[in-house]
Structure formats: C-alpha cells, structure tokens
Amino acid sequence: MTPGTWGGELIYQNQTTEFYLDFRYDDDNHLAAFTYMPVIPFPERPVGAINRESSHFTAGSIQFTVDSDSQRLTGSFPNSARGLRFELFPVSKLPEAKEPVSSQSTAAPDWTFQTDGAIWGDASADDEVVYIGSRDGTLYALSQSSGDLKWKFHTGAEIFSRPLVHENHVYILSDNGTLYKLSKENGIPTWKFDTCGQEWQRKLPNDESPGYDSMASAAAISNGIVYVGSADGHLFAIDEYSGDEMWRFKTEGPIQSIPAVAEEIVFFGSYDHHLYAVDAETGTLKWKFNTGQMIVSSPVYGNGKIMIGSRSADLFALDASTGKEAWSYYHWGSWIESSGSINDGRLFIGSSDDQLLKSFDADTGELLWSADLGGSPWTTPAVTESTVYSGTFGNANYGIDHRGGFFAVDRLTGDEKWRFMWEKTEDIDIYGVVSSPVISNGKVFFGGLDGKVYGFTH
Structure with missing residues (x-):
C-alpha cells in the first residue's frame, strides 16, 4: 500500500452513502488509514496502522483488498453487526468540509x-x-x-x-x-x-x-x-x-x-x-x-x-x-x-x-x-x-x-x-x-x- 485517497460508497442493505479512506503516514511514521463520511460531518477519523495479511489488508476495525487491475478497493467492518461494506476508487483528495450554516436570519418574530x-x-x-x-x-x-x-x-x-x-x-x-x-x-x-x-x-x-x-x-x-x-x-x-x-x-x-x-x-x-x-x-x-x-x-x-x-x-x-x-x-x-x-x-x-x-x-x-x-x-x-x-x-x-x-x-x-x-x-x-x-x-x-x-x- 502507498499513500493516497480512495472514495466511493459505504453500503448497508439497499442504502448507500459517500465514504472515503485516506492512507497517510501517522506521527509514528506508520502508514495508517483515516475514514471520512460527509453525511456525518466529523473530521476524518484515524482507524489504525495498515497491516498486510495473507490475502487482504487490515487497519483497526476495517479490512480490505485492492484490485490493481481495476483500481478498485473493496472492504468491510468485520465486527459490525450490520455487515457494512464499501467499494472505493482512487480520488485526488478528500472533499472539503461543508460550510457552517449562516447565522443570518431572514425572518423576525411578531x-x-x-x-x-x-x-x-x-x-x-x-x-x-x-x-x-x-x-x-x-x-x-x-x-x-x-x-x-x-x-x-x-x-x-x-x-x-x-x-x-x-x-x-x-x-x-x-x-x-x-x-x-x-x-x-x-x-x-x-x-x-x-x-x-x-x-x-x-x-x-x-x-x-x-x-x-x-x-x-x-x-x-x-x-x-x-x-x-x-x-x-x-x-x-x-x-x-x-x-x-x-x-x-x-x-x-x-x-x-x-x-x-x-x-x-x-x-x-x-x-x-x-x-x-x-x-x-x-x-x-x-x-x-x-x-x-x-x-x-x-x-x-x-x-x-x-x-x-x-x-x-x-x-x-x-x-x-x-x-x-x-x-x-x-x-x-x-x-x-x-x-x-x-x-x-x-x-x-x-x-x-x-x-x-x-x-x-x-x-x-x-x-x-x-x-x-x-x-x-x-x-x-x-x-x-x-x-x-x-x-x-x-x-x-x-x-x-x-x-x-x-x-x-x-x-x-x-x-x-x-x-x-x-x-x-x-x-x-x-x-x-x-x-x-x-x-x-x-x-x-x-x-x-x-x-x-x-x-x-x-
């Protein structure tokens, strides 16, 4: 694995939402994974250092595989009772955080x-x-x-x-x-x-x-x-x-x-x-x-x-x-x-x-x-x-x-x-x-x- 950003969909049953994995070096110089899900606009969250297993990668609560030919990353949260999974592809960067709602009022009380x-x-x-x-x-x-x-x-x-x-x-x-x-x-x-x-x-x-x-x-x-x-x-x-x-x-x-x-x-x-x-x-x-x-x-x-x-x-x-x-x-x-x-x-x-x-x-x-x-x-x-x-x-x-x-x-x-x-x-x-x-x-x-x-x- 190398540093980079992957974006696509997090999937639950017939629902999907936008989802990202960002791979970068942490403070201990380990390549680590960070997640970002715009629908719940917390800053990206650290998941853990990336480890290579025999057939897949793990990072904290997630595991995933990468198909180098199709440039497709697929994975899941193995301990999730919901069976959450994701399908991602390379993107240039994480999306910008949403702007706060304006505090400007457009109505006044009677x-x-x-x-x-x-x-x-x-x-x-x-x-x-x-x-x-x-x-x-x-x-x-x-x-x-x-x-x-x-x-x-x-x-x-x-x-x-x-x-x-x-x-x-x-x-x-x-x-x-x-x-x-x-x-x-x-x-x-x-x-x-x-x-x-x-x-x-x-x-x-x-x-x-x-x-x-x-x-x-x-x-x-x-x-x-x-x-x-x-x-x-x-x-x-x-x-x-x-x-x-x-x-x-x-x-x-x-x-x-x-x-x-x-x-x-x-x-x-x-x-x-x-x-x-x-x-x-x-x-x-x-x-x-x-x-x-x-x-x-x-x-x-x-x-x-x-x-x-x-x-x-x-x-x-x-x-x-x-x-x-x-x-x-x-x-x-x-x-x-x-x-x-x-x-x-x-x-x-x-x-x-x-x-x-x-x-x-x-x-x-x-x-x-x-x-x-x-x-x-x-x-x-x-x-x-x-x-x-x-x-x-x-x-x-x-x-x-x-x-x-x-x-x-x-x-x-x-x-x-x-x-x-x-x-x-x-x-x-x-x-x-x-x-x-x-x-x-x-x-x-x-x-x-x-x-x-x-x-x-x-």
Missing part, C-alpha cells in the same frame, strides 16, 4: 415572551392561547395574538414536557414526577397524579457531567383514559375525571416517549430499547420490538403503521397490529432524537448529528428529500399544506459545528423558505431550539433555550 429559564419542552395551543413550560418550573398560558400572559402555574420543578390541551383542561408533567390537570381558563388544578419519577436525575449537554436526557413523556388521552410515561419506567393509565390510577405497565428503563393511541393500542418507547404496544383498556402487552438502542422519541401512527426512531440510528415503520417491520431506514450512526409528523402520506422527521430534516413516503419508506439545517433537528416538525417547521439545537462544545435556529422549508421539496438564527458566541455553550413548534391561527409558536417564547406569522 412577539416574544421572556420566562425565567431555558425552554426545552414543546409548545401546545388551542384556538386562542399557546401553552408552554420552562425550566423555571412554570407552565405559561400566553395570548397567541400578542404574547401577553394570561395565567401561569408553578409546578415546583423544571418542565421538559409538552402540555396536552384537551377540552377545558391542560395536562402537564413536571420533573418532580407529578402530572397536573389544570383548568384551561385560569390554571387552577383539578387533580394531580404522582408518576414516581422524581428520583431520576436528568443530565443535559452543558452539565458538568454531560448527558442527553432532554426529552420527557407527556399525557395522551383516549376514551376517558390519560396515558403518561414515567422516569421510573412505568406507563400509567389514569382516569381522566377522577385522577385515579387504572393500571400501570412496567418497562426496564425510563420512559421519555409520549404515548400514541390508535387501534385501541397504546404505543410508546423506553430507554430499555423497546417499542411497546399494550392494550389501551387493560394494559396487557400485545407485542414489543427491540430497536437495538434506547428510545427517547415518540411514536407516530399512520395508515396502519407505527413509526419511531431510535438511538440505534434506525427509523422503523412497524405493522401496528403485529409489530412486524414494514420498512426501516438507517441514519448512518446519527441518533434519531426527533419524533415524526405525518401529513398527506408523508413522514417528516429530524435526527441529530447528520443535521438533516427528512421527508419519507410513510407507506414505502422511500426518502423523498432531506434538508441540511446545520444543527441537530431534535424537534417534532410542525407541518401545514405548504410548509414544514423545525428547530435546531446548537452546541458550541462538540466535534461538529452545530448551529441553533428555527427553519421553515417547503413541504414538497425541502427548499428553505426562511430561518431565524441565534448567534454562536463564546459565552454560550448550547443555544437554539429544542422545543417542538405548534401551529395555530396562521402563526407558529415555540420556545428557545434563551428562555423566550416566540410567535411568528407563517
């Missing part, structure tokens, strides 16, 4: 409202009011037209959850483990329920011991039953009117997934890697599906299928009745923190390190488009007939340049319509939008890690 803590939780709305929680422990009810405060309710602990607006009430889960049912008119509690999740300690990307526990379960209601997951690993079913427990279902990890109810089944994910389907009336397990890694996102139902992403970097579509896989899509190592939204037969979902918002045919799994947003699109997209809205998480202390912002893109093409960006500054570690947006009355609402609630005309 109004903002300042809370006393970063906003990680999603926004919800009825006809006139937007509801959103903050790390200051308060649920806020704001006028959609002006952003003026209508009422607020303090839970006593940080809020990462999405409010559920149902009939005349709002349901909100706090990090003290309590689910509150509040009057929609004035925020006065009707009942509260202890989910036993208060002892779980959340870790965030800017903590001294960092983690990525930014999601939280939230309430879902069907046929008079409130369903909510807990950090203690249980899914609870609660009587909507009395607040009394009806049943609970135990998993082996915290539940940050928001339940989805369809076909008289409750679907939800767990840190224990499984997507669960339980009987909505009795809590009896119907089936479970192992995604291979923890689930922090929430399932979405459409046309007989339940769709969910995992930190295995896989997006799965399963038959809702049986749990049998209908299709899957691999995100090349990028966690899927985002939950999906379905509109007119299309699934819209973000991920993480690949920084891509994607649109799929929900029935077949065909990738229709992807839009590079330049940051981690963890939010659940909000979708209209013409536009998809998504926020991005910005992280200044990470191996990939992540920019925080909020984007509107064309629903059919993924082309950008407008953006609202936060400046990357030396004194801020994390910034942007993790709060999923909500659409109401021609406006889109969301919260920022700067503690502000934003209202935009869409």
